[in-house]
Amino acid sequence: MFALVDCNNFFASCERVFRPDLNHKPIVVLSNNDGCIIARSNEVKALKIPMGAAAFKYKHILEQKQVHVFSSNYALYGDMSKRVMNLLTDFTPNIEIYSIDEAFLKLDGFDNYNLQNYGFKIKRTIDKGTGIPISIGIAPTKSLAKVANRIAKKFPQKTKGVYVIKSENQRVKALKWLNIEDVWGIGKQYAKKLKNNGIYSAYDFTQQNDTWVKRNFSIVGLRLKKDLLGEAVIELEHITSKKSIATTRSFDYTYSDYETIKERVSTFAINCAQKLREQQSACNSILIFLKTNKHKQNTTQYHPHIVVQLPYPTNSSIDIVKHTIKGLKQIYKPNFQYKKAGVVVMDMVPEINQQLNLFQSPNPKHKKLMKTVDLLNNKLGYQKIKLACQDLKRTWKMKQEKLSPKYSTRLSDVIIIKLYRPK
DNA sequence: TCTGGGGTCCTAGGGCGA
DNA sequence: TCTGTCGCCCTAGGACCC
Numbered sequence: 001m002f003a004l005v006d007c008n009n010f011f012a013s014c015e016r017v018f019r020p021d022l023n024h025k026p027i028v029v030l031s032n033n034d035g036c037i038i039a040r041s042n043e044v045k046a047l048k049i050p051m052g053a054a055a056f057k058y059k060h061i062l063e064q065k066q067v068h069v070f071s072s073n074y075a076l077y078g079d080m081s082k083r084v085m086n087l088l089t090d091f092t093p094n095i096e097i098y099s100i101d102e103a104f105l106k107l108d109g110f111d112n113y114n115l116q117n118y119g120f121k122i123k124r125t126i127d128k129g130t131g132i133p134i135s136i137g138i139a140p141t142k143s144l145a146k147v148a149n150r151i152a153k154k155f156p157q158k159t160k161g162v163y164v165i166k167s168e169n170q171r172v173k174a175l176k177w178l179n180i181e182d183v184w185g186i187g188k189q190y191a192k193k194l195k196n197n198g199i200y201s202a203y204d205f206t207q208q209n210d211t212w213v214k215r216n217f218s219i220v221g222l223r224l225k226k227d228l229l230g231e232a233v234i235e236l237e238h239i240t241s242k243k244s245i246a247t248t249r250s251f252d253y254t255y256s257d258y259e260t261i262k263e264r265v266s267t268f269a270i271n272c273a274q275k276l277r278e279q280q281s282a283c284n285s286i287l288i289f290l291k292t293n294k295h296k297q298n299t300t301q302y303h304p305h306i307v308v309q310l311p312y313p314t315n316s317s318i319d320i321v322k323h324t325i326k327g328l329k330q331i332y333k334p335n336f337q338y339k340k341a342g343v344v345v346m347d348m349v350p351e352i353n354q355q356l357n358l359f360q361s362p363n364p365k366h367k368k369l370m371k372t373v374d375l376l377n378n379k380l381g382y383q384k385i386k387l388a389c390q391d392l393k394r395t396w397k398m399k400q401e402k403l404s405p406k407y408s409t410r411l412s413d414v415i416i417i418k419l420y421r422p423k
Numbered sequence: 424t425c426t427g428g429g430g431t432c433c434t435a436g437g438g439c440g441a
Numbered sequence: 442t443c444t445g446t447c448g449c450c451c452t453a454g455g456a457c458c459c
Contacts (some may be wrong), residue, residue, distance in 0.1 A: 031426090
């Protein structure tokens with residue numbers, strides 16, 4: 001059996017943990033630059049404000065309904081996520097951290113357990129240890145655990161946040177209830193195609209023949225169908241190193257001058273290099289892209305990208321920046337108003353397992369230097385030590401007008417509880 | 424004025440060597 | 442030496458997830 005543990009309205013719940021006065025009050029959390037609404041409390045969902053909506057378009061209704069607005073505080077959410085996941089590992093050794101707010105637990109050898117009660121126990125533990133409300137779906141396969149989780153979320157009164165699909169009847173009933181567009185793995189495009197073919201529920205999907213499913217939705221669709229039928233074909237995935245690492249940002253304004261963009265893109269490259277070193281990998285190629293503002297259709301659009309192959313695998317910030325700038329020079333054109341840029345490092349290999357190039361080899365001094373830079377940055381704070389290509393005076397700040405304190409990761413932000421002794 | 428960021432996997436189709 | 446076929450590899454693009 002698999003359990004899917006999902007934190008309810010995770011980012012909003014993280015904010016509430018430290019602001020209990022906001023329980024039962026409407027909350028939204030915004031994306032970087034306060035651009036989009038990326039998390040909503042149930043009260044906001046009830047107002048029909050959609051996920052991913054542009055914040056400025058809903059400003060009026062947010063004010064009118066006295067919605068509490070927060071800028072995204074990833075330091076806080078990341079730390080709270082770690083705490084939740086740590087507690088979950090006490091319940092089974094087989095765990096897949098699927099995203100910041102979700103984890104699959106494989107419950108092998110739990111035949112004699114009352115899984116419903118086990119679910120309640122997990123829920124109580126997370127609530128006591130972190131204050132984050134969760135929902136749990138338990139079923140014979142991962143995709144069915146997703147379905148069970150949805151039921152637990154949708155009917156909190158009846159399920160108390162835990163739902164187990166254990167019989168064939170329950171499976172069929174659940175799949176007949178679930179709309180096709182809500183199935184895990186069926187996105188917008190697939191849902192449209194399925195509906196055009198008269199398939200409206202998850203159950204309808206499972207009744208289609210294998211050949212048709214595979215032809216239209218590839219091997220992924222076929223796997224999903226079998227999983228929904230109760231045959232566990234989607235296995236728990238074990239943690240491996242990332243296959244690509246990206247740093248991409250929208251700018252606060254649009255920019256067209258080369259030096260500004262070079263400085264930004266170099267910083268993205270350095271960020272990627274640092275993440276590479278954290279997971280002890282090196283990359284063989286770098287993708288650099290620029291984008292003009294896609295929402296301004298009346299301006300000339302230009303979305304170039306380039307992949308630069310490196311002469312040898314590296315995670316040195318100096319090397320990665322050098323090749324990133326080389327790529328940038330090839331795609332940059334003046335007279336365009338750029339709104340977004342990004343750097344993605346790819347073709348990764350383990351740091352210790354690097355194949356050397358006959359004619360070019362990495363500078364051995366870089367390794368020591370990078371180690372020192374990482375040490376200093378860890379001690380002094382994020383990117384305090386910079387490369388010369390970065391502007392030392394300029395600090396790029398995202399628009400984060402509603403940022404909450406880093407309650408759990410910064411000492412100065414820790415909540416102080418004062419005890420008053422009555423005289 | 425203001426519209427996020429970071430990932431994975433699969434397939435089609437072309438190039439190319441056996 | 443030329444040609445056809447097969448299959449592998451690579452890439453771009455499209456789909457999905459949170």
